[in-house]
Amino acid sequence: MRFARFGVPGSETPVVESEGRHFDLSSVTPTIDPAFFATHAADDFAAVRAALAEGTLPAFDASGQRRGAPLDRPGKIVCIGVNYSDHAAESNLAVPTEPVVFMKDPSTIVGPDDEVLIPLNSTKTDWEIELGVVIGQTARYLASPDDADAVIAGYVVSHDVSEREFQLERGGQWDKGKSCETFNPLGPVLVTRDEVGDPQNLRLRLSVNGVERQDGSTADMIFGIRHIVWYLSQFMVLRPGDLINTGTPAGVALGIEGTPYLRAGDVVELSIDGLGEMTNKFADASATSPASAPASPTTLEGAAR
Template sequence: MKLIRFGEAGREEPGVILDDGRWIDASGQFHDYDESFFAFGGMEALEAWVSDGCPDCIAIPPGTRLGPPIDRPSKIVCIGKNYLDHAKEFGEGIPTEPVLFMKATTAWSGPTDDVLRPAGSDRLDYEVELAVVIGKTVSGIVSEDEALPHVAGYSVFCDYSERAFQKDMGGQWVKGKSCDSFAPMGPWLTPAAAVPDPQGLRLWCKVNGEMRQNGWTGDMMFGVAHLIHYISRFMSLLPGDVIATGTPSGVAMGMDPPRYLLPGDCVECGVEGLGELRQRVVQG
């Protein structure tokens, strides 16, 4: 079972992809995959409904647009420079503890939606990442041993960045990370039980068919359990919140010369077993 949301942007309905490949509308049983869904046993109820054969289910028409697999979260917490080779290509030193920053939730978008190159942008970059979706509230510091049971599932994320906004305009990175369409996730949410080791996954990014990034989540300097433990020192994590866990080397900024994204470029990001994103860059 995989969780999907389908339909017009901003009006998506919840659905599931069954193990036999069928796409099933779950909106007759569940309102949405949002904070309340995860907080009040929605995952367990969905699993029970699927195990019971999805009574009164309706098939989703072929070709239907997929949106992000969960409703817009309360926050998107991102980890900077979490892979050693990327930290080196980024510059500004190797972190000794996780580098935290936020993306505005208005950047939220679906797995095949266009990426909008904002006005004044000339250094648009890509970053494939493993996304972690929180399933149970983390309030107060949680130990690493207790961290992973708080995860609802995993997905593919691309942390798009406008490097000029991020690095040249002062202040925090959020300015270069939060433009509309800069936080696509999907194409589905894979339940945590189906991902026994989040540190054992290959992830990659292609631009116009050319492999740019090719790494392993096991190369993270700070793994998923440590990140949940660390973030919980500073803020509560609510059900449905997203942690974007960092990117391997191979971003446009690190190339010699840099090869930033231009209108018309096609970006494909994938994580082993979790699906792929595919976006076209358009001028916003």
């Protein structure tokens, strides 16, 4: 199955795609969030499958609608750095002997076509296409990488936008170069594990203003997806709806001498085999909140009341 969300930020309609058509999931769940996965992923989304088979879900017209991020407000975003050997080489970084782990603010998630803001005082905003892994069941001290598949709900295209000066030149942890507002466009769909086939054989592509910058394969990961999920479970509890960004292949601005970093007006296009495409236009940040910014949980709760 393929899950998506359509509509204005903070009020998206949850949708499931089946045989090229969209169906409204509102009768099953108010959104595609950690609670949805905690309730439905353990039995392979049986309620959704049954509703589709019985024809009880109303058709949804997605034409002209904004595409929201298919995952709403994950509990955490865990990122793996330097996970492709070609990216390590271009960045003059040693190939790690264990996964490099850092966290990213979950509120950075925006839709697959939403505007991305270049932070104030930024001169090195960079692109990174990544395969996103969405957790479906709690993973705590998994015995081996072979146990990882059972806790994975599905996969998604993730854009791990990074500010390299903030990340690497300003001291401290990487998080502050990764957690600027709008820095994680996601989508357009979340594809369940059973439909993806081999996640270690997916092609990732990214272009900037029509010029191809990244063309890699998940086959070239230093640490594979199963290893990453198992490894992380030894240090933290992975919960339903958590997102893991699994690293980026070569071709980022940081690694190519003379390649300009992103500026206002630049357009970045991304795709992963079987997971869809997204396009992000970049703009300068200001003191005003972006129109595409999702509402905070507090705002949403207030609106509900």
